[in-house]
Amino acid sequence: MKKYDIILIGTGQATGTILPGLLDAGKRIAVIERDRVGGSCVNWGCTPTKTLVASARAARMVQRAGEFGIETGPGVTDFSRVMERVNSIRNEASTGFQKWLEEVTDFYPFSGSFVDEHTVKAGDELIQAETIIIHTGAAARIPQLPGIESVPWLDNKRILDLTELPDHLLVIGGSYIGLEFGQAFRRFGSRVTVFEHGERLIFREDPDISTLAKELLADEGVEFHLKSEILSLSSGDESIVLHYKQGESEKTVEGSHLLVAAGRAPAVTGLNLGAAGVETDDKGYIRVDDYGRTAQKHIYALGDVNGRGAFTHTSVNDGQVFLDHYLRGGGRKISDRVPVYAMYIDPPLARVGLNRRAAEHRGLEYLTAEMPMSSVSRAKEKSETGGIMQVLTEAGSSTILGATLFGTGADEVIALLALAMQAGIPYTKLQETVIPHPTVAELVPFLFNSLAEPE
Structure with missing residues (x-):
């Protein structure tokens, strides 16, 4: 029976975050993946869907060309070419990722299931490790509908x-x-x-x-x-x-x-978690502590499967927390991160921290301000004035509680506020920050000028 320092079950987006550090530390690693390498993001999530969204935006801009003084013929979608582009980008990412894994680890292209707390069955082979990482992600939840x-x-x-x-x-x-x-x-x-x-x-x-x-x-x-x-x-x-x-x-x-x-559900089917003493909650997510450890402290669960986040960036952050804990005994915690995400309709919707609904649910006293995208010069110049920017601050202090940005560039601009919140920077420092014109971000400091109690 082969023995390793670490067995990694699944290859979601924390994989590329944790492996370089583990390899540099000289760890012997086995990777098990029953499907396409890269998890949801590379194969069925971020990479292909945002590629598809980019093609859809191009189609929309052709439809709107007259607004910009450009005359075109009727736009016709060649869907086969759209999907050719989508598949080319995602396939290249997945195959390149797998090639690297095959070079630097023992790669098992099979399903993995626990035999006991240190033993995993990969295909027909049994392998053991001192540390095991579950990184199997989530899958579409299929409702029980008649027919x-x-x-x-x-x-x-x-x-x-x-x-x-x-x-x-x-x-x-x-x-x-x-x-x-x-x-x-x-x-x-x-x-x-x-x-x-x-x-x-x-x-x-x-x-x-x-x-x-x-x-x-x-x-x-x-x-x-x-x-x-x-x-x-x-x-x-x-x-x-x-x-x-x-x-x-x-x-x-x-x-x-x-x-x-x-909705989504954790991908735990077939893992035989009970054999390893790994616990799940009532929704099937693997219970973990602030370092990603399960009830068995040598078994970690990272990414969507632990229910502590549902995005590529939270999966990556789980990996960073794991590395800090596993290699250095550091104090980084999953609960330390400020929730941030974006939704890629066009224009995009992005949020960091709390919105009004969440603040009120927690019983917090807050001030809020908002600005329509129609007041943003950059949005006007692009003829993309739909949407709004909103911020929340703690009443009686300069602490930023959250922001919702819905409009052109929102998915990028949200990073400014995410950085401020993670670093504990008061909004008054943002008001002193000089940001290039013309951008959407330049209006964020001025947004705080109109803070007031919610109506």
């Missing part, structure tokens, strides 16, 4: 295998995955209908942000059915039939394709 097994539904993985543009894409779920794909396919020319069980989209955001997102997407032709309950799914004549209830009315709509985007 779903009878239709060829898509998730965020399967939709990337399409070779023809959907005529009418039905989307179940009005949050990140559903809205990003929905807008992109609408821009390519598909009819898109989104069904959301809740009363508004992206429910974790403040209601005014949800409303604004709906208005911006509806202006592009995306159709929405909020407060809708899916009753059943069935196959029609070359179509998918979705039967739903809205209020007291029952309705039916037919589409050519169905995307299920109803």
Whole structure:
């Protein structure tokens, strides 16, 4: 039986963060991966979807060319070329990653499952290690809907295998995955209908942000059915039939394709965690402490599988915390990071820290200020004035509690505020900061000038 210092099960985005440090420390490492190397981000998440979004933005700019004084012919989407570009970029990233792993580790292209707390079965082989890292990520959560097994539904993985543009894409779920794909396919020319069980989209955001997102997407032709309950799914004549209830009315709509985007679930199936004494919570996420350790202190769980974050950057940060703890016995903690994320509809939506809803839930006293993107020169120059910028500060101090930026450049500008919050920089120092003109970021310091109590 082969023995290692470390066994890594899964190859999500913490992998590239932790391996160089472990290899420099002379650790013997085995890596187990049953699917494509790189996890969700490289293969089915960030890399391909943002590539797709970039093509969709190009299509939209062709449609809007007249606004800029540019005359073009009718824009026609060559969907096969769009997907060729998407697959070229993600395949290159994944295959390059795997080649590197095969060079620097013992790579096992199989499923991994625990035999005991130090032994893992990789394919038909048993291997052991002093330290084991679970990094298997998350997968699409499939709701138990009557008839779903009878239709060829898509998730965020399967939709990337399409070779023809959907005529009418039905989307179940009005949050990140559903809205990003929905807008992109609408821009390519598909009819898109989104069904959301809740009363508004992206429910974790403040209601005014949800409303604004709906208005911006509806202006592009995306159709929405909020407060809708899916009753059943069935196959029609070359179509998918979705039967739903809205209020007291029952309705039916037919589409050519169905995307299920109803959340994510931890990818723990087949790991046999019980054999290793690894505990999970009521949602199936692996319980970890502030260093990523499970109930078995030599077994770590990093990334989406631990439920402490659902993004590539939180996975990477988990890896940084692990390295600091494992190699140096340092004090970095998962709980020390300030939550920050972006949603890549166009314009993007980004948030760091708290919004009004979260601050009120915690019973905090706060001041808030906002500015419409229509007041930002850079947005005007780009004719992208949809959206808003909002900030929250602690009442009676200069501490920044959070910010929501929804508009052109928001995904980049949010880093300015994330840095300030992580470093504990008061907003008054931002007000003293000189930022180049014309940029979206230059308005952030002035945004704090209008702080006031919430209405």
